[in-house]
Amino acid sequence: MLPKSREAMYQNRVMVVDDDEDDIYLMKKALARLQESARVNLDLTFVLSGSDALGEIDRGLQDNTLPDKIFLDLNMPGVNGLDVLHHCMVQEILDKVDVVVITTASDPDTRRAALASGARSVCVKPNSLQEMSELISRLLDVN
Amino acid sequence: MSGYLENFFEAQSFLAHGYCMTWRGDLIALHAVSDALIFVSYVLIPLAMLYFVLQRPDLAHKGIFGLFAAFILACGTTHLISLITLWEPIYGLEGLVKAITAAISMATVVATGLAIPKALRLPSPAMLREANxxxxxxxxxxxxxxxxxxxxxxxxxxxxxxxxxxxxxxxxxxxxxxxxxxxxxxxxxxxxxxxxxxxxxxxxxxxxxxxxxxxxxxxxxxxxxxxxxxxxxxxxxxxxxxSKMSQYEPARIPIDIGAAIREVAELFEHTLAASDGTLEIDVDDLKAEADPLLVRQIFQNIIGNAIKYVPKGRGPRIRVTTRREHNHRLIMISDNGIGFAPEFKSKIFEPFTRLHGRDVADGSGIGLAIVARAVQGMGWRIDVDTVPDKGTTFTLAIPQGDILV
Incomplete structure (x- = not known):
């Protein structure tokens, strides 16, 4: 078995799909903080719309550069999070890529819909930098 | 006693009535015929009465009918006796018959006196008719x-x-x-x-x-x-x-509708640019008396929807144009969006109606409800035409009376 750090380095190729610039800003801050304090080597891609995410996923499939994880927002105009999830399901990449839904809507219906579409888990968007840091460390399996 | 009675009824010692008339034939005949006719009549009348009483078993006061019959019969008998006394002077029998007749007459008088008040109480046919x-x-x-x-x-x-x-x-x-x-x-x-x-x-x-x-x-x-x-x-x-719109009192201020639409359009400049969309406003020289807030609400919501509800990968193409029509000025807002099934036409202006899931676009379902209330508040009308996946056209009709230019 490989050492955990090597495994972590291999796993942490992450695509963040979110049209909300505030949340992206917050996530970048949290990741920066995380990289300061822990040995995390992240290959981060920020995708600002659902339709761009579809293109990225198709390109990843073609070039064999699919991310290990996708952090996916649901509420986006045009192609939304559920559409992206559906695309992942159709392309049969859900066993290779963990899709984690991070959304404001925490109601049971949304959660059920996301899980039914193949999301690994559904998280509620955090209320502070601290919470964001904790959420990302948990999702990236750091520490 | 028997000697007195024999003496009373004997007729040998008197003269017959004919004698008094010196046996004048015509006089005697007149008396005789008259008495005979009266007698016959006075017998027939009681018989008729008897027949009537027998035919009407429901008749009230039958007694008085009997009494009248007896009275008339008795009177008849006196005339029979008078007829006989023209030739035979049976004045004793005549007196007796008269006495009996007198008794019956008096009894009849008393009975009649007693019966009259009762008879008066009996309803007359006129009264009966009236009552009827x-x-x-x-x-x-x-x-x-x-x-x-x-x-x-x-x-x-x-x-x-x-x-x-x-x-x-x-x-x-x-x-x-x-x-x-x-x-x-x-x-x-x-x-x-x-x-x-x-x-x-x-x-x-x-x-x-x-x-x-x-x-x-x-x-x-x-x-x-x-x-x-x-x-x-x-x-x-x-x-x-x-929530307050139902109580909102719309103002009537002269406003430039075209300018109001362009002002609203500025809000969407960014979004349109990002989604490679266009918004063409061809509304010039249209001034009307309207509520500026409501006009803003109407265009903001309709244009917002036109941008939001477009098929994936299609840039929104929105056109706002006007047309004159009899009694109205029309404003058409057309888009190339996803449209909706025409059967929902009546529903889309109701609050919280969402025809598309959140997978199509996020929305509160309030937008078109606000539009409907705003339109209604100003006395405008709104109609919508749609072809699924081709686009939607909202048509606003402003009454000619509100148009200033």
Whole structure:
């Protein structure tokens, strides 16, 4: 078995799909903080719309550069999070890529819909930098 | 005694009446025929009366009829005796017959005296006719009353049925209102959560930036805090506006509709540019008396929807044009969006109607409800035509009376 750090380095190729610039800003801050304090080597891609995410996923499939994880927002105009999830399901990449839904809507219906579409888990968007840091460390399996 | 009676009835010692008339044939004949005819008549009248009484068993005061019959018969007998005494002087028998007749006459007088008040109480045919007419009237009035009662009953029944229907309608209306309120609360809380969460995030970031002395981050946090609090405030006031819209009194101010639309369009400049869309406004020289707030609401919501509801990968193409029509000025807002199934045409202006899932686009379902209320408030009309996956055209009709230019 490989050492955990090597495994972590291999796993942490992450695509963040979110049209909300505030949340992206917050996530970048949290990741920066995380990289300061822990040995995390992240290959981060920020995708600002659902339709761009579809293109990225198709390109990843073609070039064999699919991310290990996708952090996916649901509420986006045009192609939304559920559409992206559906695309992942159709392309049969859900066993290779963990899709984690991070959304404001925490109601049971949304959660059920996301899980039914193949999301690994559904998280509620955090209320502070601290919470964001904790959420990302948990999702990236750091520490 | 028997000697006295024999003596009383003997007729040898008197002269017959004929003698008094010196046996003048004509006089005697007149008396004789008259007496005979009176006798026969006085016998026949009681017989007729007897027949009548026998034929009318229901007749009241039968006794007095009998008495009258006896009285008349007795009178007849005196005439028979008079006839006989023309030749035979049986004055004893005549006296006896007269005495009997007198007794019967007196009895009849008494009985008649007693019977008259009773007879007077008997209704006359005229009275009976009158009574009959009254009775007919009464029966008629009764049946009228009856008919009235039946009609009233029917009315009451119909009234109660209407009331029941009304209550049912009220109940389902209440249920709809409840359901609307429930969704309203859900949407309001969900959409309001977004800016509030960010306020919390940026307050946190601001604190950290200040600790680190990072002025750039601090500035951004303050700016975002301001934006988010404005958004939250706008949303709350939008919701309040919607809920208060039913009581809102629209103003009538001369406004340039084209300018108002262009002003609204500025709000969408960014979004349109990002989605490679176009918005063409071909509305010139259209001034009308209207409520500026409501006009803004109408175009903001319709254009907002046109941008939001486009098929994936298609840039929104929106056109606003006008046309004159008899009695109205029309404004058409056409898009190339996803449209909707025409069967929902009547539903889309109801509050909280969402025809597309959140997988199509996020929306509160309030937008077109606000449009409908705004249109209604100003006395305009709105219609919608749609072809699924091709586009939608909303047509606003402003009454000619409101048009200034």
């Amino acid at each position: 007419l009254q009775l007919v009237d009464e029966v008629e009035s009764h049946s009228r009353t009856n008919r009235d009662l039946i009609r009233l009953q029917d009315q009451l029944r119909e009234h109660m049925r209407a009331r029941a229907r009304e209550m049912e309608a009220k109940a389902s209306e209440l249920e709809r209102a409840n359901e609307s309120l429930r969704r309203f609360a859900h949407i309001a809380s969900h959409d309001l959560q977004e800016p509030l969460r960010k306020i919390s995030v940026y307050a946190d970031l601001l604190e950290e930036a200040q600790e680190k002395g990072d002025t750039e981050d601090a500035e951004r946090a303050v700016q975002r805090l301001r934006t988010m609090s404005t958004r939250a405030r706008t949303m709350v006031s939008d919701l309040l506006r919607f």
